[in-house]
Amino acid sequence: MVRRRVDFAARVVAWQAEHGRNDLPWQNTRDPYRVWLSEIMLQQTQVVTVMGYFERFLTRFPDVQALAAGTLDEVLGLWSGLGYYSRARNLHRCAQEVVARHGGAFPPRAAVLETLPGIGRSTAAAIASLCFGERVAILDANVKRVVTRALGFDGDLAQAANVRALWDAAMELLPTGTQAATQMPRYTQGMMDLGATVCLPKRPDCVACPVQVDCVAAKAGDPQRYPVRSRTLKRSSQSLWLLWARTDDGAVWLDKRPTPGVWAGLHCLPLFDSEAALKAAVPASRRARLEPLPVFTHVLTHKDLFLHTWRLPLEGRDAQWEQGAWVDARNWPALGLPAPIRKLLQQTPVA
Ligand code: SF4
Numbered sequence: 499m500v501r502r503r504v505d506f507a508a509r510v511v512a513w514q515a516e517h518g519r520n521d522l523p524w525q526n527t528r529d530p531y532r533v534w535l536s537e538i539m540l541q542q543t544q545v546v547t548v549m550g551y552f553e554r555f556l557t558r559f560p561d562v563q564a565l566a567a568g569t570l571d572e573v574l575g576l577w578s579g580l581g582y583y584s585r586a587r588n589l590h591r592c593a594q595e596v597v598a599r600h601g602g603a604f605p606p607r608a609a610v611l612e613t614l615p616g617i618g619r620s621t622a623a624a625i626a627s628l629c630f631g632e633r634v635a636i637l638d639a640n641v642k643r644v645v646t647r648a649l650g651f652d653g654d655l656a657q658a659a660n661v662r663a664l665w666d667a668a669m670e671l672l673p674t675g676t677q678a679a680t681q682m683p684r685y686t687q688g689m690m691d692l693g694a695t696v697c698l699p700k701r702p703d704c705v706a707c708p709v710q711v712d713c714v715a716a717k718a719g720d721p722q723r724y725p726v727r728s729r730t731l732k733r734s735s736q737s738l739w740l741l742w743a744r745t746d747d748g749a750v751w752l753d754k755r756p757t758p759g760v761w762a763g764l765h766c767l768p769l770f771d772s773e774a775a776l777k778a779a780v781p782a783s784r785r786a787r788l789e790p791l792p793v794f795t796h797v798l799t800h801k802d803l804f805l806h807t808w809r810l811p812l813e814g815r816d817a818q819w820e821q822g823a824w825v826d827a828r829n830w831p832a833l834g835l836p837a838p839i840r841k842l843l844q845q846t847p848v849a
Contacts, residue, residue: 506648506671507681508673509711510685510692511684511685512708514685515684517706518684518687518688519687519691519694519695522536523536525687528628528630528683533629534617534621536548536552538585538588538616538621539555541638543582551580555576558572559573562596562597562602563597565593566593571833574763574834575832578834579837579840582799583761583763586834588615589616591615592616592617595614604625606632607630608622608625608632623637623686628682628687631683633679634672635672638693640690641668642664643693644689646715646726647724648671648709649667649714650715652723653726655725692709702721733800736801737803738760738769738770738806739769739771739807739808740768740769740770741768741779741780741808741810742767742810742842743812743819746811747826748827749815750827750830751817751819752766752822752823752835753765753822753823754766760798760803765830766835773806780810784812787811788808788810789810790806790808793805794838796837807842
């Protein structure tokens with residue numbers, strides 16, 4: 499049973515001013531470019547990881563025009579290591595659309611922001627409320643936890659109808675009245691902060707929570723019951739074989755992964771579905787040089803990748819493959835590379 503909390507928003511706003519996070523590099527600004535960039539980077543990624551990437555990104559691309567004019571390769575290079583690379587590809591497309599369709603200014607309304615690549619309903623609401631004071635609710639994973647617990651919302655979020663009902667409930671909690679637009683930025687930030695620092699998945703700090711006074715889950719003593727979601731992700735696994743051809747002067751052969759697929763658009767060692775396919779791609783005269791390296795596992799969202807690497811030491815660059823090119827030792831570090839491939843290339847190969 500969900501009932502309206504009259505002073506819920508006021509409590510969140512007051513708490514944020516005193517106890518919330520107010521010094522992150524993307525705060526204290528109403529610049530939608532910075533807010534958008536931070537929101538995309540923070541999806542599935544910890545604040546501490548995002549910090550350095552955010553600064554480097556802004557140094558190279560200080561505004562949406564600069565990002566739109568940059569190349570996708572450069573964007574992927576700066577994103578390298580953050581993972582979930584579709585975010586970077588959408589970021590670049592989104593910047594280009596903001597410039598082409600909106601004259602280089604982010605639209606202020608969430609409903610329009612949502613039409614841009616990579617911007618979902620919650621991200622659109624975050625930008626519109628934080629930068630333009632629009633009265634719209636965010637509902638990322640952290641905020642879902644706060645709202646479901648505070649309201650005792652026990653609908654199964656695996657069902658779309660329940661998700662819609664939760665959005666409605668989140669809208670009901672927003673600030674109201676003449677001050678609503680002024681309060682929206684702090685309210686939105688407060689909900690994010692509560693989810694990230696107080697209403698944690700395990701052992702929420704209810705004593706420190708501003709909405710504890712009528713939080714249904716806290717009263718019942720079972721916050722961890724929420725949010726309710728019956729469906730669990732089915733994981734799969736895949737084995738891939740990597741050919742690490744490397745010359746004496748440190749050049750490596752890299753090709754660009756096709757879209758869609760694993761690591762789409764990133765530069766990568768040539769990938770094969772089997773050991774036989776990898777060996778068949780190496781000229782017969784060089785096959786004796788192939789050396790297997792220990793298999794390592796890379797965990798993606800829905801899949802475990804078992805990576806089998808074969809190293810091929812070469813003196814010069816006379817060997818060539820159908821796709822890709824030799825890349826100098828000083829150039830490959832700046833390319834967009836999948837994190838496990840970067841880690842592998844950074845190893846000093848055994849002589
Ligand atoms: Fe979460 Fe506890 Fe606050 Fe309820 S009182 S919203 S369970 S931290």
